[in-house]
Every structure is written in structure tokens, then in C-alpha cells.
Amino acid sequence: MSLAIPNGLDNTVERPGERAPLVLGETTYHDITEAVCKVSERPPSASWVGGFLIAFALLQVLGLLIVYLIYTGVGVWGNRSPVFWGWPIVNFVFWVGIGHAGTLISAILFLFRQDWRTSINRAAEAMTIFAVVCAGTFPGIHVGRAWLAFWLAPYPSLNLWMWPQFRSPLLWDVFAVSTYGTVSLLFWYMGMVPDLATLRDRSKNKYRRLVYGLLSLGWTGSSRHWMRYEKAYALLAALAAPLVLSVHTIVSFDFAVSQVPGWHTTIFPPYFVAGAVFSGFAMVLTLMIPTRTILGLEKLITIRHLENMCKIILATGSIVGLAYGTEFFIAWYGQVPAEQFAFLNRAFGPYAWAYWTMVTCNVISPQLFWFKKCRTTPWIIVVISIFVNIGMWFERFVIVVSSLSRDYLPSAWAYFEPTWVDWGMLIGSFGLFFTLFLLFVRTLPVINMAEVKATLAKQEHMKHLHGHGDTSAETH
Amino acid sequence: MSETKTETTVHGMMAEFTSVDSLLTACRRIRDAGYTRTDAFTPFPVHGIDKALGIKPTALPWIVLIAGMCGTSIALMMQIWMNGIDYKYIISGKPFISLPAFIPVAFELTILLASFGAFFGMWALNGLPKFSNPIFTDPRFDRATDDRFFLYIDAKDERYDSVGVRSLLADTGSDYINEVVEDESPKDVPKPIYLIWGLSIAASLVPLICILTMRVTNSSSPRFHIFYDMDFSPSKDAQQVTSLFVDNRAMRADVPGTVARGQLEDSLDVLTGIDIDALTASNPPRVERLVRAYLQDDKDAQAAEDAEAASAETPAADATAEADATAESGDKADADAAPADDAETPAAAEPSVMDTTPWLKANPLDIDAELMANGQKNFQIYCSVCHGMNGRGNGLVNRRAQEKMFDTWVPPSSLIQDTLYSDKYPDGKLFSTISKGIRKMPGYASQIRVKDRWAIVAYVRALQKSQKASLSDVPQAKKTAVEKAVAVAKAELKRQAEAAEKSAAEQSEEKQGGEQDAQQK
Numbered sequence: 001m002s003l004a005i006p007n008g009l010d011n012t013v014e015r016p017g018e019r020a021p022l023v024l025g026e027t028t029y030h031d032i033t034e035a036v037c038k039v040s041e042r043p044p045s046a047s048w049v050g051g052f053l054i055a056f057a058l059l060q061v062l063g064l065l066i067v068y069l070i071y072t073g074v075g076v077w078g079n080r081s082p083v084f085w086g087w088p089i090v091n092f093v094f095w096v097g098i099g100h101a102g103t104l105i106s107a108i109l110f111l112f113r114q115d116w117r118t119s120i121n122r123a124a125e126a127m128t129i130f131a132v133v134c135a136g137t138f139p140g141i142h143v144g145r146a147w148l149a150f151w152l153a154p155y156p157s158l159n160l161w162m163w164p165q166f167r168s169p170l171l172w173d174v175f176a177v178s179t180y181g182t183v184s185l186l187f188w189y190m191g192m193v194p195d196l197a198t199l200r201d202r203s204k205n206k207y208r209r210l211v212y213g214l215l216s217l218g219w220t221g222s223s224r225h226w227m228r229y230e231k232a233y234a235l236l237a238a239l240a241a242p243l244v245l246s247v248h249t250i251v252s253f254d255f256a257v258s259q260v261p262g263w264h265t266t267i268f269p270p271y272f273v274a275g276a277v278f279s280g281f282a283m284v285l286t287l288m289i290p291t292r293t294i295l296g297l298e299k300l301i302t303i304r305h306l307e308n309m310c311k312i313i314l315a316t317g318s319i320v321g322l323a324y325g326t327e328f329f330i331a332w333y334g335q336v337p338a339e340q341f342a343f344l345n346r347a348f349g350p351y352a353w354a355y356w357t358m359v360t361c362n363v364i365s366p367q368l369f370w371f372k373k374c375r376t377t378p379w380i381i382v383v384i385s386i387f388v389n390i391g392m393w394f395e396r397f398v399i400v401v402s403s404l405s406r407d408y409l410p411s412a413w414a415y416f417e418p419t420w421v422d423w424g425m426l427i428g429s430f431g432l433f434f435t436l437f438l439l440f441v442r443t444l445p446v447i448n449m450a451e452v453k454a455t456l457a458k459q460e461h462m463k464h465l466h467g468h469g470d471t472s473a474e475t476h
Numbered sequence: 477m478s479e480t481k482t483e484t485t486v487h488g489m490m491a492e493f494t495s496v497d498s499l500l501t502a503c504r505r506i507r508d509a510g511y512t513r514t515d516a517f518t519p520f521p522v523h524g525i526d527k528a529l530g531i532k533p534t535a536l537p538w539i540v541l542i543a544g545m546c547g548t549s550i551a552l553m554m555q556i557w558m559n560g561i562d563y564k565y566i567i568s569g570k571p572f573i574s575l576p577a578f579i580p581v582a583f584e585l586t587i588l589l590a591s592f593g594a595f596f597g598m599w600a601l602n603g604l605p606k607f608s609n610p611i612f613t614d615p616r617f618d619r620a621t622d623d624r625f626f627l628y629i630d631a632k633d634e635r636y637d638s639v640g641v642r643s644l645l646a647d648t649g650s651d652y653i654n655e656v657v658e659d660e661s662p663k664d665v666p667k668p669i670y671l672i673w674g675l676s677i678a679a680s681l682v683p684l685i686c687i688l689t690m691r692v693t694n695s696s697s698p699r700f701h702i703f704y705d706m707d708f709s710p711s712k713d714a715q716q717v718t719s720l721f722v723d724n725r726a727m728r729a730d731v732p733g734t735v736a737r738g739q740l741e742d743s744l745d746v747l748t749g750i751d752i753d754a755l756t757a758s759n760p761p762r763v764e765r766l767v768r769a770y771l772q773d774d775k776d777a778q779a780a781e782d783a784e785a786a787s788a789e790t791p792a793a794d795a796t797a798e799a800d801a802t803a804e805s806g807d808k809a810d811a812d813a814a815p816a817d818d819a820e821t822p823a824a825a826e827p828s829v830m831d832t833t834p835w836l837k838a839n840p841l842d843i844d845a846e847l848m849a850n851g852q853k854n855f856q857i858y859c860s861v862c863h864g865m866n867g868r869g870n871g872l873v874n875r876r877a878q879e880k881m882f883d884t885w886v887p888p889s890s891l892i893q894d895t896l897y898s899d900k901y902p903d904g905k906l907f908s909t910i911s912k913g914i915r916k917m918p919g920y921a922s923q924i925r926v927k928d929r930w931a932i933v934a935y936v937r938a939l940q941k942s943q944k945a946s947l948s949d950v951p952q953a954k955k956t957a958v959e960k961a962v963a964v965a966k967a968e969l970k971r972q973a974e975a976a977e978k979s980a981a982e983q984s985e986e987k988q989g990g991e992q993d994a995q996q997k
Binding site (some may be wrong): 028029030033037144145155162163164165166167169170175176179182184186187190194197198200201202213214217218219220221222223224225226227228229230232236237239240241242246250253367449450451453454457461 | 494515516518519520521522525526529531532534536537540544554555557562563565567570574577578580583584585586591592594595597598599601602604605606607608609611612617618619620621622623624687702703705742828830902
């Protein structure tokens with residue numbers, strides 16, 4: 001694709017004593033507004049309409065399959081003794097993992113003052129929320145009687161006359177995922193209000209102005225408001241940072257607190273979190289690279305942004321690879337026969353094909369990012385990211401299915417086989433995800449304009465203060 | 477502008493700037509000029525402007541802290557109340573109030589409520605949402621969210637003076653200065669919005685009203701179920717009518733020749749001692765009768781079955797009884813009388829039911845030490861009173877009867893006779909005899925459980941074997957020990973035979989089993 005990066009658009013070169021620009025070209029504040037707002041103001045392009053129709057059709061597949069499932073019963077899945085968790089839980093963990101990059105970019109990179117996050121955080125946060133929506137669907141329908149899923153909530157029930165069991169990781173999960181979804185939504189919406197005000201102020205259409213006016217809550221850009229807003233944003237970031245780490249930790253407790261060989265390991269929480277960040281960034285890249293090209297946002301989402309994300313993928317992918325090795329080491333070192341068998345069974349048992357798919361995609365493919373050419377060539381990044389997504393789905397498959405299908409009692413062993421409903425729901429969940437994402441791209445500001453403008457201001461300011469040092473931008 | 481002042485309320489003065497730096501300079505100027513009710517409007521947060529305008533820090537962090545602490549305490553109290561006090565779950569013997577397990581939910585709720593505090597607290601402190609704001613009347617203010625920076629001095633400021641403020645702002649380099657006036661646009665919310673609002677509220681109340689109405693009203697029709705939740709089973713109760721079968725009965729009889737679940741434990745083979753497969757081949761009507769008798773508690777079939785068995789035994793009964801009597805009389809020389817037993821096989825001239833029935837050749841239960849012990853126990857309780865502890869037919873009752881010389885007494889059979897060994901008297905037949913009785917012996921089916929009866933069969937076989945064992949029956953490991961014991965016993969016998977009379981020999985016969993075994997060989 002862009003083998004030759006146009007002049008002035010290569011910001012991947014490190015120059016000593018100078019920060020690489022994050023907004024490229026002779027861009028003004030107004031150019032940023034134009035570039036971002038145009039996306040939702042112009043009529044939808046043919047590629048958007050086509051993509052939306054496909055995604056929406058897949059969403060209907062998911063919806064119809066859920067109706068079929070509720071009407072018929074959970075027997076339509078491949079979940080059979082002893083693998084009762086099967087694909088619904090694999091998909092749940094997969095989607096929750098995808099949902100980790102957004103808040104990580106918004107919160108943790110914010111706390112580390114990584115300015116390059118500003119161009120990608122909005123879309124990544126949106127992706128987080130849509131991934132959590134997909135994730136939440138699966139346990140909701142996996143409970144069997146989905147219309148009674150509200151029993152998960154601790155409410156004074158006159159029918160049950162009992163409370164939930166708070167010592168179960170499954171209930172912790174309910175709290176963790178719902179808190180994560182809620183806080184991510186608040187964070188996302190709060191970050192969007194100033195940009196919604198921009199859309200409101202640009203609206204020519206009465207109804208458009210009304211809707212954006214309501215959504216932007218009467219935002220004026222007052223300095224007092226901005227001060228409290230920034231404080232709230234920083235506080236939310238500080239709250240969301242441990243939250244994002246806690247969510248996949250608690251998801252991993254679903255497994256680690258049990259006694260199934262292959263699940264009962266203390267390495268799970270950090271290993272799951274690293275895997276979640278890994279898969280989340282892969283999904284961000286998979287989505288952002290086509291998005292930036294189609295919407296013409298190359299000056300705002302630059303190669304440097306992509307390269308930084310590739311570096312995170314390389315780091316987390318290596319952590320994941322290390323975790324795979326550590327698991328085997330501990331299985332050998334722990335000298336528990338069932339545990340040893342579980343890991344040998346993963347690598348050489350009936351699911352060896354899934355295990356080696358996982359290792360190839362997750363451990364080997366991201367190592368290509370050691371090469372700068374791979375980190376800076378968009379199509380290579382997309383290909384590797386898709387491999388990582390596939391690998392991470394298989395990781396959850398390997399953990400859930402291979403452990404359950406062969407645990408302590410050999411007479412109960414069985415080989416799990418998915419049904420067409422399992423397949424349909426996995427594909428349909430992508431329909432849900434892409435439908436929401438495409439609607440988001442059309443209707444809401446895809447890039448955090450206010451933050452990018454602030455980054456641009458800082459960049460301009462630094463140009464003026466050349467030679468006065470980097471930190472002087474903060475003080476006046 | 478002064479003429480508009482009389483007609484509309486003036487809210488303040490607005491000046492536009494094109495860069496952050498010019499805005500900051502202007503801010504400092506008006507701050508130094510002593511204005512306090514000022515504000516700046518910018519498309520992005522401008523750092524340093526709070527100092528330039530003299531904005532005080534916000535109390536938001538305190539709100540967040542308090543909200544977060546509320547989250548922690550609500551979560552802990554909730555979990556302690558729900559799982560530790562109100563509804564106690566016993567989970568792996570852990571304490572009901574197990575704080576470590578309550579940490580995750582406490583953590584999540586802390587974050588959740590603190591986030592609510594930050595989010596809602598920020599909007600509340602900012603006085604938002606506020607949809608009608610006079611500054612929006614400024615025609616160029618739309619660019620405040622795009623690329624322009626605005627400085628605003630409120631008319632409520634003590635030093636506010638329209639002309640002075642205008643000149644001060646013009647001094648700072650602004651080329652657009654405008655007075656902010658009251659918003660004259662109609663304040664009423666458009667009617668369609670009210671309509672939509674009202675309709676959606678009404679629509680959202682419909683389900684709630686339906687549910688509440690259903691809860692408080694009585695109805696003669698069954699309650700409405702969206703999901704059946706297995707509340708209603710399509711199965712029929714006994715005695716109900718169904719259209720599924722020609723006889724219209726919901727309750728079905730077992731199909732002949734089948735065994736219902738739960739009854740499999742005692743299959744027909746085990747219950748009767750008959751090889752049912754073989755019998756099915758030769759005599760299906762009898763199998764059907766056995767099914768009715770044993771599996772369906774059909775009294776008539778039971779009686780017919782018993783009658784046939786009884787009639788089968790009568791012709792031979794007397795002969796056997798006599799033979800047994802003679803055997804008993806020669807009891808003292810039982811061991812030697814074995815050949816005689818062989819000779820007195822009951823007349824097998826006409827094949828009776830007992831002979832033609834395909835009896836089970838082997839015990840259907842797995843024979844182990846436990847079963848043998850059970851068989852021994854039951855044999856000693858129920859059988860030994862007549863048949864004797866060693867099965868030779870000389871139990872207490874028999875001895876007493878012999879003493880009293882009852883002429884109606886039919887002496888019990890010795891079980892150690894060749895006709896009763898498994899080659900001639902299969903296990904199944906022995907079981908059947910125990911169950912139904914023979915001659916004067918009553919059936920024990922009502923007193924001894926099926927499994928115990930089979931255990932007795934196994935024990936009788938062991939008794940028989942022990943009485944006629946050969947050295948080859950001894951396990952290889954114990955053979956040398958036995959041979960040694962035999963040698964010792966033989967030497968002892970020889971010595972005794974030389975030394976003592978026949979009475980002494982009799983005594984040696986009653987010695988314990990091991991030596992006796994050895995001696996017999």
C-alpha cells in the first residue's frame with residue numbers, strides 16, 4: 001500500500017531533542033473540525049452502506065438465533081457433558097478481552113501522558129463498549145433461562161426469597177463486567193460531550209441540531225467547565241485504570257478459582273490481562289487502519305500512532321508467549337499428574353490443532369513487529385492483527401474446551417463439537433459489533449477533536465519555544 | 477448598543493480571539509484590571525487559563541472520594557447482610573462473613589460509585605445540562621467549539637461598564653466584541669416534543685400497569701405464562717383418560733417379557749433361578765407366566781407356578797424322604813456313605829417340570845469373601861437348625877426329633893450328597909428349592925431376601941466343596957503347608973489307630989476342619 005510515505009507524513013523517525021509531530025501537515029484547528037465532522041455530515045459512502053448492510057444482516061442472524069435458542073433450549077449448542085461452557089463462554093471471554101484496549105488507551109495512556117492516544121481513544125473506547133455489549137450477550141443467554149438473567153442482580157426477590165452467592169467468581173464477574181461497561185460508557189460519553197457540542201454548532205439541520213444539542217447538554221467550552229471537566233476526566237482515568245486491570249482478572253477467576261486442571265493456576269490474572277490488551281489493540285488496529293483510509297484521517301491517525309500500537313502488541317504478545325511457557329513449566333515443576341496431563345493434552349491431545357493455531361498466531365506472528373517495515377506498513381499490520389484476533393479466540397477455546405473435555409475422570413471425557421448455532425452466534429456477534437461501530441462512525445465524532453486540538457496547540461507551542469525544553473509547555 | 481440596553485437585559489460582553497496566546501494575554505489584562513466575574517470559552521482546555529483568570533480549584537475530588545467510600549461501605553454491608561446474616565450459604569466450610577471473597581465486589585462498587593461521583597458531580601458543579609444560555613445568541617459563538625477563543629465579562633461584575641469594558645477588550649487586540657443580550661427566541665419547547673415525550677412515558681407505563689393490575693386482581697383463568705419453565709408437564713397422571721391409546725388409559729401396563737427400570741436389580745433370572753433366555757426358546761407361555769408372577773405381582777400366575785412346582789416334586793418326594801431317612805440313620809458313617817448317596821438318586825424316570833426347567837448353572841452374583849460371609853451368616857440362621865452347621869442334615873431340630881422319635885418327622889437331607897452337587901443339582905434349582913421349599917421344608921422366599929438366598933447357595937456350594945476337597949483344590953501357595961499338615965495328621969492318625977480303639981477314631985473325626993480335609997484325602 002503506502003510503501004512510500006508522502007513527504008511530511010513520516011513521523012516515525014526519531015529526532016533527538018525534538019518530539020515527533022502527532023498532527024501532520026499544515027493543519028489548523030478548523031481543519032481538524034472539518035476532517036472529523038465531515039465524516040458524519042456528508043452522505044454515507046457506498047462502502048459504508050455496503051458494510052452496514054452486511055453487518056446488519058449478520059446482526060439479524062444473531063437475533064434470530066437467540067430467539068431460536070430461547071424458544072428451543074440450550075441443547076441447540078454443542079455444549080454437552082463434560083464441556084458445558086463451550087463456545088458461549090469462549091466468545092464471552094474473547095469479546096471482553098477485545099474490550100480492554102479502549103479503556104486502557106483512554107485511562108492508562110492518559111495517566112502516562114501519552115499524547116498519541118488522543119487520535120485513537122474515541123474509536124477505541126467506542127469499540128470497547130460495543131465489545132462489552134457483545135460479551136454481555138453471551139453469559140446472558142448462556143444461563144439457560146435467559147428471561148431470568150435478572151436473578152444475577154442482588155434484589156429483594158419475593159419469588160426466590162434468597163440472595164446471590166457473593167463468594168462465587170461468577171457473581172464477581174457480573175459486577176466486574178457491568179461496572180466496566182457502565183464506567184466505559186460514562187467515560188466515553190463524557191469525553192464526547194465537547195465534540196458533540198462542535199457537531200451541534202455546525203448543524204444546519206434543525207433536527208440534527210436538536211439531537212446533538214440534547215446530547216451535548218448545553219456545553220459552552222467555559223474555562224470553569226473545562227477545569228472541572230479535566231479534573232473529572234483525570235479522576236475517571238485514575239478509577240478506570242485499576243478497573244480495566246480488574247475486569248479480566250476477575251474473568252480469569254472464573255477459571256482459576258475452580259479446580260479443573262489447566263484452569264487452577266495463579267498465573268491466570270496477569271496472563272489474561274496481558275492477553276486482553278493484546279487482543280484489544282489488535283482489534284483497534286484491524287478497525288482503525290481501514291477507517292482512517294476510508295475516512296481520510298491519515299493526518300490525524302498517523303503511521304506513528306499505528307507503530308506505537310504495534311509496539312504494544314509486540315510487548316503484550318511476548319508476555320502472552322512467556323505465560324504459555326510458564327504454564328508448562330509450572331505444570332512440570334508442580335508435579336501434579338492431572339495438571340501435567342492437562343498441558344500435555346493441550347499441546348498433543350485431540351485439540352493440538354487449536355493449540356498450535358493459537359501459538360502460531362499469538363506468539364510467532366507478532367514477532368514480525370520487531371521489523372520497522374512491518375510496524376509501519378498498514379496492510380502488514382492489518383494482516384498480523386487479524387492473525388492475533390484469531391489466535392486470541394483460539395486461546396480462549398483452548399483454555400475452556402481442552403480443560404473441560406478431559407479433566408480428572410477419564411470415563412467422562414468427550415470431544416467437543418460446535419453446532420451450526422454456535423457458528424452462527426459467533427459470526428452474528430461480529431455483526432452486532434460492526435453494526436454498532438459503523439453507526440458510531442456515521443453519527444458521532446470518530447476522533448476526539450478537543451484533545452487533538454490541545455495536542456496540536458502543545459505541538460505549536462513547542463515549535464515556538466524551540467530550545468526551551470519540552471516541559472515548558474505545561475507552565476505559563 | 478446603548479439603545480438595546482433599555483429593551484433587553486444585557487448579560488455581559490464577549491470578545492473573540494484567534495489564538496491561545498492572545499486569549500491568555502487578554503485574560504491576564506482583565507484579571508489585573510480587577511474584573512472577577514469573567515470566563516473564557518475555548519474549543520479545548522487551555523492550560524494556565526485558570527491562573528490567568530483566577531479560577532479556584534474544584535471540590536470535585538472530595539465528591540469522588542466520598543462517593544467511592546460510599547461504594548465500598550455499601551458493597552461490604554450488602555454482602556455481609558445478604559450472605560452473612562440474612563441468607564447464609566454454606567460454601568466449602570468457609571465463614572459466612574468471608575471478607576477476602578467480598579473484596580472483588582467491594583472494589584467494583586467503589587469504582588462504580590466513585591465514577592458516578594466524578595461524572596454526575598462534574599455536570600452538577602458545572603450547572604449542566606443547561607440548554608438555554610444567552611451566550612448562544614452571539615452569532616459567532618458557534619466557533620467556540622471549533623477554532624475561536626472567547627473572553628466574557630459578566631454584567632454583574634462590580635466594575636462592569638459597557639464602554640469601559642469594550643475599550644479594554646479592544647485594547648487586548650480583539651477584533652470582534654459584542655454585547656451578550658437576553659435570548660429572545662421562543663422559550664417554549666416545541667409542541668411535538670411534548671407529544672412524543674408524553675406518548676413515550678405513557679407507553680413505558682403500560683407494561684408496568686399491566687403487571688400491577690395482574691398482581692392485585694383475581695382471575696378465574698390460569699395465570700399467563702410467557703415461558704412455561706417446566707411448570708406444566710405434558711405427562712398424564714394415573715387414572716386419567718388419554719386419547720393416545722385404544723383403551724384410553726393413561727397408565728400403561730408393562731409390555732410382557734420386559735422388565736421395568738428399577739426392577740432390573742432383580743432380573744427374572746435372579747428372582748427365579750431360571751435361565752429365562754433358554755426358557756423363552758423352549759416354553760414362552762411359562763416365561764409370560766413367570767413375568768406376571770414375579771414382576772407384576774400377579775397372584776394367579778404365582779399360584780399356578782407354585783402348584784406346578786409342587787406337583788413336580790410329589791412323585792419323587794416319598795422316595796427321597798426315605799432315602800434321606802436311611803442316610804440319616806447311617807449318619808455316623810456319612811463320609812463313607814457317599815457312594816450310597818450316589819446310588820439313591822431320585823427316580824428320574826418321568827421328566828418333571830423341575831427337571832426340564834433350564835436352571836441357571838451358576839450363581840448370578842459375583843462371589844467374593846463378603847458374599848460368602850453373608851451366605852454363612854444366613855445359612856447358620858435359617859438352615860443350620862435342620863441341616864446342621866456342616867450341612868450334613870443333623871441340626872438341632874433333627875436331633876431333637878430323632879430323640880423324641882416323631883413318626884411324622886421327615887429328616888432333613890444331607891447337603892453333602894452327590895445328587896445335590898452342582899453338576900446334578902444346578903445353582904438355580906437349589907435357589908428355587910430354598911425359595912419354594914421341598915417336601916416338609918417350607919419356602920423361605922418370604923423370609924430371606926433374594927440376594928441372601930443366592931449367598932446361601934454360594935455357601936452351600938462351599939460347604940459341599942469343603943467336604944469333598946482334593947489337594948488340587950488348594951492354592952499353589954498354600955500347598956506345601958497343607959501337605960505338611962496332612963503328613964502330621966496321617967502320622968497322628970496312625971499313632972492313634974495303633975494306640976486307641978474305634979471310639980478314639982470317632983473323636984478324631986470331629987476334630988477341626990483343616991485336618992479333616994487333609995484326612996479325607
